[in-house]
Amino acid sequence: MKNKRGQDEIVGFIIIVLLVSVVALVFFGITLRKTAPIESSVRLENFAGAALGVTTDCSIKKVPSYLDLEDLIKECRKGTSCYDGKKTCELLNKTVGELLDSTFPINGQAPTNYYSFKAYYQQNTSQGSSGGVEFYTTEKGKCEGTKSGNTQSISSLPGVIRVETQICSSSA
Amino acid sequence: MELKKITNKKAQFKIQQTAFMILGTVLFFVLVGLFWLTLKSSSINKSAANIKQEEAITLALTIADSPELTCGTQCIDYDKAQALKNTRLFEAVWPIRSIEIRKIYPKIGGGTIIECNSGNIDSCNLIRIENKGITSSNGGTASSYVKICRKEKNAEGYTYDKCQFGEITIKT
Numbered sequence: 459m460k461n462k463r464g465q466d467e468i469v470g471f472i473i474i475v476l477l478v479s480v481v482a483l484v485f486f487g488i489t490l491r492k493t494a495p496i497e498s499s500v501r502l503e504n505f506a507g508a509a510l511g512v513t514t515d516c517s518i519k520k521v522p523s524y525l526d527l528e529d530l531i532k533e534c535r536k537g538t539s540c541y542d543g544k545k546t547c548e549l550l551n552k553t554v555g556e557l558l559d560s561t562f563p564i565n566g567q568a569p570t571n572y573y574s575f576k577a578y579y580q581q582n583t584s585q586g587s588s589g590g591v592e593f594y595t596t597e598k599g600k601c602e603g604t605k606s607g608n609t610q611s612i613s614s615l616p617g618v619i620r621v622e623t624q625i626c627s628s629s630a
Numbered sequence: 631m632e633l634k635k636i637t638n639k640k641a642q643f644k645i646q647q648t649a650f651m652i653l654g655t656v657l658f659f660v661l662v663g664l665f666w667l668t669l670k671s672s673s674i675n676k677s678a679a680n681i682k683q684e685e686a687i688t689l690a691l692t693i694a695d696s697p698e699l700t701c702g703t704q705c706i707d708y709d710k711a712q713a714l715k716n717t718r719l720f721e722a723v724w725p726i727r728s729i730e731i732r733k734i735y736p737k738i739g740g741g742t743i744i745e746c747n748s749g750n751i752d753s754c755n756l757i758r759i760e761n762k763g764i765t766s767s768n769g770g771t772a773s774s775y776v777k778i779c780r781k782e783k784n785a786e787g788y789t790y791d792k793c794q795f796g797e798i799t800i801k802t
Contacts (some may be wrong), residue, residue, distance in 0.1 A: 481678050505775045508776050508795060511702075512793050513790075522784050557734075561734055598647070
């Protein structure tokens with residue numbers, strides 16, 4: 459009788475240990491499965507700061523006053539065309555693609571394996587800013603490893619344009 | 631006598647059970663602590679790498695933003711850089727081994743390094759300013775993305791500011 463009680467206690471103890479282990483495993487599993495947060499990158503902030511000032515081939519007026527990348531993004535949101543007839547969004551796509559390809563080449567040798575460039579507009583209202591409307595996006599590669607990003611703001615009254623750059627690198 | 635023996639055995643079993651329970655609990659918390667420490671140390675490592683990168687960028691930008699080179703924030707005047715290369719003025723100003731300004735976009739030369747001189751502005755991709763007074767190196771480098779600007783004339787003869795995307799690297 460006493461022996462049986464001892465055995466029962468051991469079985470109970472094992473069940474508790476098993477339960478705790480299962481709960482711990484589930485907890486760690488969920489924690490590790492969560493998508494890694496995008497790290498804020500000083501390098502990308504530095505990149506965006508210089509890149510937005512690059513002169514493009516687009517001029518809206520006849521007398522050449524070539525737009526920089528920042529202004530080209532603003533014009534793309536408005537859906538305008540350059541003086542030579544090219545669509546601003548098409549030129550933006552070409553410029554951003556070449557710029558990112560030159561800076562963060564994805565060729566299997568460089569650490570970067572993915573990049574994305576997104577621009578979205580947020581309207582400022584009396585209740586604060588509303589959710590953004592994405593009007594331009596480009597991406598290349600498949601993200602593996604650490605993802606880092608940066609968001610720059612461009613004033614475009616009555617709202618603001620947010621330019622988001624992200625890259626993934628296999629070595630952090 | 632028999633009863634005392636049974637009671638003793640039961641007490642021993644209870645002690646053993648408590649000891650196992652304590653051991654299990656301690657082991658569990660040790661594992662959790664180790665897991666937390668690993669996460670914490672990896673985030674500290676990332677912060678340290680970010681700070682190091684920020685320092686390198688700041689150092690490079692300090693040189694880029696000096697009156698001898700700058701044309702604004704994160705902006706290098708191409709003509710000033712060329713002039714500085716010829717005057718050897720910087721040898722007296724900064725105790726650094728060399729400054730390299732590399733054009734990244736638009737891509738020129740397809741990976742070949744073509745050093746800039748007065749005759750190949752549009753077909754070169756590197757301005758190298760060396761301090762001939764410093765021969766030893768401590769191997770330190772710092773770099774930052776910048777825009778490289780200069781005055782340019784278009785086909786109709788209008789002058790405008792043309793900014794390209796590049797990187798300044800300081801070697802000490």
